[in-house]
Amino acid sequence: MKATWRPHEGESSARANQKNLPESAFAFPKQRKEPMTDASHVRNAIARFDQVKDVPDADRALAFTNLKAAAKHFKVDMPEESRHDLGSHPHTPNKAK
Numbered sequence: 001m002k003a004t005w006r007p008h009e010g011e012s013s014a015r016a017n018q019k020n021l022p023e024s025a026f027a028f029p030k031q032r033k034e035p036m037t038d039a040s041h042v043r044n045a046i047a048r049f050d051q052v053k054d055v056p057d058a059d060r061a062l063a064f065t066n067l068k069a070a071a072k073h074f075k076v077d078m079p080e081e082s083r084h085d086l087g088s089h090p091h092t093p094n095k096a097k
Contacts, residue, residue, distance in 0.1 A: 004029050005066035007073055008037045027063040027070070028052060034063070039074040042067070046078060050087025 006024040018035055027034035027045045033052050034045035045067055055063070064083035071078035080086050 001061055001065045003065045003069035004062065005036060005069045027066045028055060028059055029062070029066070030059055031055060036066070036070040036074075039076050042070045042074050042076045046071070046076070046080075046086065049083070 004024055005027070006022075008021060008025040018032070021032075021035055021037070023029035023032065025035050025037055026032050027036055027049070031052070033055075034041075034048060036042045036045050049063065049067065052060075052063070060083055064086070067086075068078060070076075
């Protein structure tokens with residue numbers, strides 16, 4: 001599957017208004033969920049991948065491909081090889097246990 005994600009060349013990512021971003025700036029472009037305009041947003045999208053609800057499998061597969069592309073671009077460590085790996089291990093230790 002080919003990624004649809006492209007780096008956003010506009011307002012500073014801290015000021016980018018989500019409604020003004022192109023679909024190509026999102027992990028889930030059809031749903032306009034999980035914008036990825038900088039490394040921090042990519043890490044957030046990785047952490048929240050399995051929290052996005054009511055998304056068809058094809059869209060989830062595309063989102064994973066988009067995450068990999070954005071992570072590579074922003075040099076974010078993403079060792080997961082499959083979308084099924086996301087959510088199965090927490091990215092931060094749960095101290096509540």
